[in-house]
Amino acid sequence: MAVISSDNRGLRLAVRYAVLILIALIFVFPLVFMVMSSLKPSQQLLQDSANLRAFLPVGDISLNNYFAAFQRxxxxxxxxxxxxxxxxxxxxxxxxxxxxxxxxxxxxxxxxxxxxxxxxxxxxxxxxxxxxxxxxxxxxxxxxxxxxxxxxxxxxxxxxxxxxxxxxxxxxxxxxxxxxxxxxxxxxxxxxxxxxxxxxxxxxxxxxxxxxxxxxxxxxxxxxxxxxxxxxxxxxxxxxxxxxxxxxxxxxxxxxxxxxxxxxxxxxxxxxxxxxxxxxxxxxxxxxxxxx
The missing domain is CATH 1.10.3720.10 (MetI-like)
Known part of the structure; x- marks a missing residue:
């Protein structure tokens, strides 16, 4: 019975952490999208926004947008x-x-x-x-x-x-x-x-x-x-x-x-x-x- 109780507590703890991680990811996704998009040209940004590439550092990655922002x-x-x-x-x-x-x-x-x-x-x-x-x-x-x-x-x-x-x-x-x-x-x-x-x-x-x-x-x-x-x-x-x-x-x-x-x-x-x-x-x- 003690083993079963311990397993139940471990399962509940794992589910709780999984839910918390999911909630954290939901809140982090907009920040990740913003940062990843800032590293891409505007045309690529719009193309990637329709799929998961929007959250990944793929394609033409550079800091050109930051330099352009300071110039504008x-x-x-x-x-x-x-x-x-x-x-x-x-x-x-x-x-x-x-x-x-x-x-x-x-x-x-x-x-x-x-x-x-x-x-x-x-x-x-x-x-x-x-x-x-x-x-x-x-x-x-x-x-x-x-x-x-x-x-x-x-x-x-x-x-x-x-x-x-x-x-x-x-x-x-x-x-x-x-x-x-x-x-x-x-x-x-x-x-x-x-x-x-x-x-x-x-x-x-x-x-x-x-x-x-x-x-x-x-x-x-x-x-x-x-x-x-x-x-x-x-x-x-x-x-x-x-x-x-x-x-x-x-x-x-x-x-x-x-x-x-x-x-x-x-x-x-x-x-x-x-x-x-x-x-x-x-x-x-x-x-x-x-x-x-």
């Missing part, structure tokens, strides 16, 4: 702009939204429930409904920089960063996570004379690794994939992100090999960020806990 558009500039805007926005968003969530959950003040309800109500507003009012506002806002006082934020990094630092969804995620933290820790810290700032830095945030990783991933995807707002507020190539740069490859003659090469290049930061946060998420899950 300032790819390095677009990638740098997206990484800079996304990275700065994610960093400040985690700081501001976590502090707001902390204030909504742990600090008692008049009107917090009403303000939280108003904040959550903004989630139902599509961005397209406020895009034009935001554009008119940022076009006349003052800014004090190295060149002195100037008017208007168009064609700048700040116009792509500042309006998106705080958002209702990220604040809501922190509020829900903070509500599940042990309230006894906060009460004990207050009895010991700790300030709200000390509680936030030394108690709450060290326990918030999972929600920080989750919020960072969601914010990264939103900011890195932005198209409409950067298209509206940037007219200079020096400030445009990767999604706006994609339209350069659909002007005049469309070379699908160059399109795939460009998509492969702009996917690298996404994969790198995801792998980094995955490790950070696993490490935070392993280290998060309350020690007595």
């Amino acid at each position: 558009a300032p790819v390095a500039t677009f990638v740098f702009n997206s990484v800079l805007v996304t990275g700065v926005t994610v960093l400040f968003s985690l700081l501001v939204c976590s502090a707001a969530g902390f204030a909504f959950v742990f600090v008692k003040w008049k009107g917090r429930e009403t303000l939280l309800a108003i904040l959550l109500a903004t989630l139902i507003l599509p961005f397209e409904t406020i895009a034009i009012p935001m554009l008119l506002m940022v076009a006349h806002l003052p800014w004090l920089g190295v060149d002195g006082l100037t008017w208007g934020w168009l064609n700048s990094y700040r116009v792509q960063i500042i309006p998106f630092i705080a958002d209702g969804l990220t604040v809501f995620l922190f509020v829900q996570y903070f509500k599940d933290l042990p309230g006894e820790l906060i009460e004990a810290a207050r009895v010991e004379g700790a300030s709200w700032g000390q509680i936030y830095r030394k108690i709450v945030m060290p326990l918030s690794g999972p929600i920080l990783a989750t919020a960072a991933i969601l914010k990264f995807l939103v900011m890195y994939n932005q198209y409409l707002w950067p298209l509206m507020v940037t007219q200079e190539e020096g400030y445009r992100p990767v999604m706006v740069g994609l339209q350069y490859f659909f002007q005049l003659n469309v070379a699908w090999g160059e399109v795939m090469a460009y998509l492969s290049l702009i996917t690298v930061p996404v994969l790198a960020f995801y792998l980094y946060l995955q490790r950070a998420f696993i490490a935070s899950i392993a280290s998060t806990g309350v020690k007595g």
Whole structure:
């Protein structure tokens, strides 16, 4: 009976791994297709897309599409702009939204429930409904920089960063996570004379690794994939992100090999960020806990 039970467990484990491998392959296939297609001439790419050759490095393989992509558009500039805007926005968003969530959950003040309800109500507003009012506002806002006082934020990094630092969804995620933290820790810290700032830095945030990783991933995807707002507020190539740069490859003659090469290049930061946060998420899950 023990042998039969062991065999059954081994069979179930094998089936489970087979299903997981199949699911992984389904998610990997688009990436493999993209990379393989970026190495082929456009005509061969279209011919191979009808069969399994699309996923194999066969035929006329070269890096010509990558060289052509850099010649058609300032790819390095677009990638740098997206990484800079996304990275700065994610960093400040985690700081501001976590502090707001902390204030909504742990600090008692008049009107917090009403303000939280108003904040959550903004989630139902599509961005397209406020895009034009935001554009008119940022076009006349003052800014004090190295060149002195100037008017208007168009064609700048700040116009792509500042309006998106705080958002209702990220604040809501922190509020829900903070509500599940042990309230006894906060009460004990207050009895010991700790300030709200000390509680936030030394108690709450060290326990918030999972929600920080989750919020960072969601914010990264939103900011890195932005198209409409950067298209509206940037007219200079020096400030445009990767999604706006994609339209350069659909002007005049469309070379699908160059399109795939460009998509492969702009996917690298996404994969790198995801792998980094995955490790950070696993490490935070392993280290998060309350020690007595």
